[in-house]
Amino acid sequence: MKQLDKLMLRSFVGPFIVTFGIALFVLLMQILWLYLDDIAGKGLSFFLIMELLAYKCVGLVPLALPLALLISSVMVLGNLAEHYELSSFKSAGVGLLRVMRPLIVIGALSAAVSYACSDYVIPAANLQFGSRMYDIQQKKPTLNMEPGVFNEDFSQFTIRLGGRSDNGRDISDVLIYDQTKANLGELSEIMADKGVMYSAGDGRFFVMKLYDGHQYVEQRPGGASGRSTPFMRTNFASYTKIFDLSEFELQRHASSLFSTNRTMLSTWQLRQGVDSISLDIATRKQGLSNHLLAYLPELPRDTTVIRPPVAIAADQMAQPRYLDLGDSLALVENMEEKVDSSWRNAIPVVENNETKEALNRALRDKLMDHPLIFGRAEWPGLDSIVNSLTDEDRDRVYNRSRSSLRSVTGQAESAIRLLPGIEESRVKHVYDMHMKYSMAVVCIIFIFIGAPMGAIVRKGGFGYPILVSIIFFVIFIILTIFCRKLAESFVVNGVFAGWLPCVILFPVSLWITLRAMNDAKLISTEKLGQAYRRARDSKQVAALRRAVRKG
Template sequence: MKQLDKLMAKSFVGPFVVTFAIALFVLLMQILWLYLDDIAGKGLSFFLIMELLAYKCVGLVPLALPLALLISSVMVLGNLAEHYELSSFKSSGVSLLRVIRMMIIFGATGALVSYLCSDYVIPAANLQFGARMYDIQQKKPTLNMEPGVFNEDFNQFTIRLGGRSDDGREISDVLIYDHTKANVGELSQITATEGEMYTADGGAAFVMQLYDGHQYVEQRPGGRNGQSLPFMRTSFATYTKVFDLSEFLLERHAASLFSTNRSMLSTWQLQQGVDSIDLDIAVRKQGLSNHLIAYLPSLPRDTVQYRPPVRSRAYDIDFVAQDSLQRATTEATLAAQAADSIANATVATYRPAEAAPPGGDRPDNGGATEQKRRKEAKTLAQTRQNNRLQSAQEHALVTGASDWKGIESLVDSLPSDDRERVYNRARSSIRSVTGQAQSTIRLLPGIQESRVKHIYDMHMKYSMAVVCIIFVFIGAPMGAIVRKGGFGYPILVSIVFFVIFIILTIFCRKLAESFVVNGVFAGWLPCIILFPVSLWITYSAMNDAKLLDLDLAKDAFRRARDHKQVVALRRMIAKS
């Protein structure tokens, strides 16, 4: 490694680590506000909160890497240009691309890390984060008994304390409403002058020991016409009420329950999801087209099998049994038909079994007799089919087709009862086909939107990696142009380009979800827009040109002002 590369590496690593940590912290705080309401008041441990933050930090790495590369590259080249070191390199014949070669290597490494993190680490981290957040959202807030406040933390219980000692154990003027039997019309109320409350069984139970109180129970009205109003009052010297605190504990669910979310899938899993959605769309369209065949038999049936049938072993055994039964029934039917054909044959062809010559076919001779019966049955079935076809061809609707005057004349020729039946069946068929089509049309946009989101998320993994290299070609030339180091101008310039990238990303996502552009194009559009900008800025920095040349604008403004003054002077001369 040459001295220039060592110098650029040492100058780049420090700002990159600092800016990456700052970017990660800022992005994490922005995300944390979204989950603050779910976390606050749940009594979570410090280690659980740190676990959540660690999972979320991993998910923010592909977003923090481009920002850190952009800021650090602007800072490094800005420092070199501000102290005229970049001018010294150029005067010695070193080009700008040679100077920033080490930063390009860092950008390519960052792109590789971003892709690997997005494809392997982030899905697992998002899966654990989603599972833990679901557990936290399902957890009840920490039990808090405040005097003078009705507490409803316990299911079907409402508790009010009149007073509580400083140690939190002694209580007074206790009122408890019990609604555990409200569904059967029984309401219960407990009052006590004083008592104690504490936890037992290692915090698994909450115990309220009450003294000198009463219990009132009001039951559902009974008797004839509900005139009986039963009421029961019980006095007690000591009453112990135990509440289960398991509902306040954090219950952990299996992370596999959330593994189908798009943010928890890798690129190959997203591609499998897209293929599965395509099959689902094809199956729905096939079902709609085949549904029409029940009403329009002339249409060809779509027999493409998109998914292999999934059958259990019990189903296979049952299918084999049904197939064996069907085969036995078919053979019995064929045998009966063959026997009928033989009985209806001429007497000359009938030969009793006992009169058969030696070696001839007998009724119990298995192979030849069975083949003969099947052949005769097949011939008989073919004859019947030909007779039905000939009868259909000789029908009046077929022979009079040339003189047909339309569907109305055909329906009018039917009796009134049959005509009404035909109309009702036609209306039912139309409603069925229309309902099936409307159901498919209503479901397809949601399925197609899910497909677009899968495609967009898959290509955004690649886009977020490529933008790391693009930001190096934006940040380093911008530092050479602004010629300012530190955290002032570099952060300002970097934030402008980073905000543009974020706006383009959100805008392209909306375009893809609205089916305005393709999901692949929407995922790559931010890079497509920023890549020419990076080439232009790099070209301007290599030629020591200004990013915005205001001299031309000043000259144009000066010429316009002079022209205006000349025109005014000519008007004054013409008037005089």
Template sequence: MTQLDKLLAKSFVGPFIVTFGIALFVLLMQILWLYLDDIAGKGLSFFMIMELLAYKCVGLVPLALPLALLISSVMVLGNLAEHYELSSFKSAGVSLLRVMRTLIVFGIISAVISYACSDYIIPAANLQFGARMYDIQQKKPTLNMEPGVFNEDFNQFTIRLGGRSDNGRDIDNVLIYDHTKANVGELSEIVADRGEMFSADGGRFFVMRLFDGHQYVEQRPGGSSGRSTPFMRTSFRSYTKIFDLSEFQLRQHAASLFSTNRSMLSSWQLREGVDSIATDIAIRKQALSNHLLAYLPQLPRDTVRYREQFNNMSQGDIDRMRMVDSIQDASIRNDSIADSIAVDTGDTSAIGADGIADTAALAVTETVQPRHGVSRRDSTAYANALSHELVVGAAPWPGIAAMLDKVDPDDRVRIYNRARSSIRSVTGQAQSAARLLPGIQESMVKHVYDMHMKYSMAVVCIIFIFIGAPMGAIVRKGGFGYPILVSIIFFVIFIILTILCRKLAESFVVDGVFAGWMPCLILFPVSLWITLSAMNDAKLVDTDRMTQAYRRARDSKRVAALRRAVSKP
């Protein structure tokens, strides 16, 4: 390592650590406002809050790294240019890329760290954060018994304290409404002059011991005449009420319950999820196409097996699955026979709007269209179908109306009913697929986008080095003023592009892969242009040329006006 590399490394490490911490803190505070309502008032310990913040900080590392690299690179090169050190390097024959070599190495290391965090650490951290937040959201707020306030923290109980001593144990003028039996019309009220409250069994129970009070119970009017209105009043010297505090304690659920979320998957898991979703889409399309075979047997059947059901299964599981399939097939055949009987007898009430009798049409079609290995009974039914007057009369093809005119009115009604049932069934299947497929495709696009964003967030670390360092050489200002302003502009552009590309991908405007890489594809030419401008000591906005153009235009106007004045007689 040369002296130049050591100088750049020492100048870069300090601002990078500071800006990385500031960026991480700002992004964390922005995210924390979203969960403040869920965390406040739950009585969480300091270590639990620190654990949540640590999990969330890990998830913000890929977003804070590019911002820290951008700000620190602008600061380092801006300081060198401001103190004419960069000009000295260039006069000694050192190019700008040679000066940036150390920063490029830091950018490559940051890109590797960003990808490692996105693919290995962040999924586990998001999984733990999601599980802890779910536990916190399910937890009730901390029990707070304030005097003069009706407390409804306990389920079906309302408690009001008239006064409370300084020790937090002695209470007076206690009023408790009990609604545990309100569904049967029984209401209970407890009134006591004084008492005490405390927790027992390590905080598992809340005990209220009341003295010198009354209990009033009112029941729903009953009896044959409805005039019986029993009312009970009980006086007591001591009354103890115990409440369960388990609902106020934090329960930890298994983190595996939340492991299917996209933000909790690594790249290979996202890739498997994309393949699984694509297979689900293909299976749904196959089911829709094969469903048409019940009504159009001329169509070829799609026999592609997308998933092997018997892989990694024992023989007992296979036998049980076959037994269940045979029972289901038998029930389907019975339903189809019942539906066909309902149609043949003219009972149209058995045909629902969703095509309940489509199995009947399937059964009728299978009797007309023979297959290999059919029984003699099916062959007889096929022969009878061929000799039917509807088939025989259709030889010269007089048209559908003429064919239907040749059958009996009762048969014509049954044909119409079967046609309506078939149309409803096919339409229902198509509408169901059209309603479900967009949601499944959107989930697949989100998986693809998140998978490629892991790579894109790593590559943008290197791109920001080629934006920040040349910008520092151009603006020639160090410190936190101009560098932060310049860096925020480019970082906001990057965030806007990221959000825009996500929306475009979810709206099926662009492909998920292209949407994930679009911010890098847009910023990469910008970084090359800024780097070339800094290497040539050019300005981003050349005001001299604009001034010269303005002067030429102004002089031309004056010459033209002078010529017009001279040409006048």
């Protein structure tokens, strides 16, 4: 049996490494196209690009592992079945699950590696990739002086070259617009017939030395009198302009600025984020509810403590005590006992029912004779109260009512506008947290899909295995995207959406494994053929009967 395990491991490791590298490369190229416009033309060093690719490769490991396991398992079992080695194992009493045992162990180890990468390595890699990509996006393109093109790479300067020699230094017909003092109304223009350009200071400065040119300066009218200033024209034989190239360098920002993104959080950080968002939603709802108390004081105030106050030192202030359910019940029972005892002291205990009813009637008659009850009148209605006011007071009441309605409506509309976005962020946090587990579990599921499929198709190599694997992997990706959209649309719960691809593929893997263990085809066409033949025979019999009746 150990020889069988060694054989399976030797047969599996090679294709797994190759397919994992291919899957990682294909997924990386797919992602790289999204950032190609941000990277091209920025003059980035080779090592910086390799650093970005390394960070992105780490983030693609949980997606490349299941694909590599699926393809390699189909290839290994397909090769065994194609060369009748799997049939030899079965004839010797070795079942399919025993043959698959080393692959199942590798799948379990891959699931652990996938979860470890998703929870520990990928958040740090995504954090570094996000910060570096932001720095690259903010970086200006490399300086490129093309003849006949207005260049605006330098801030507040526009440069046009009429011509440039092959050596890259000599230039002619130079035009420079200087807008450094445009906020003061001063515009400057420099024109030169020829010149040279070069870098200095170890590439930190760009120098343009111009010859035989003119400088024009125009200022807008200013001063108290509004008189226009004279137009100035200066001729020069030689003029040197130095530009600082520090704005073209890559500015690195702190990685902590991007640490709150979902893709850069581990499982426990996502869980804390879900709790914080839930508290934020509850706080906003409570604030909206208590906001109505300013206009409707009869409503009960929501006194739920959503965020307990921070405990203060004992020497400064006694810590507040929050009652649990048992303490609250004991407090209520104690109050009821006190109320009952005080009521018993005020009213004598009466055992006779007739005497009790007589006391109740006497108490009711006494209350009805009270001045507050005796002088009661029917409610005249709101209109009569408003009509009793003067015109000035009535307008003041109406304006106050409109202002209150606008305030309440504004608060409600703000909550309606903000709460769905906050709830969507919470769902995304929940979905991303459970997808870390789901991507790990699918590694094991793909072993139970790929190995039986290899035993069924009985083809090795890169032909049928890749075709079969791509079909199941595309189905998994489609399910993942579809479930994400369902969760973000609040159709299903975020937890259920994260596990739904595994829930759908798990019964499929069991069915394929059972078919392979029974040496059955994936889809049996015998029953379909029998049904077709029966239908064809019935048509022929019916046609024969019609012919007999006509004859």
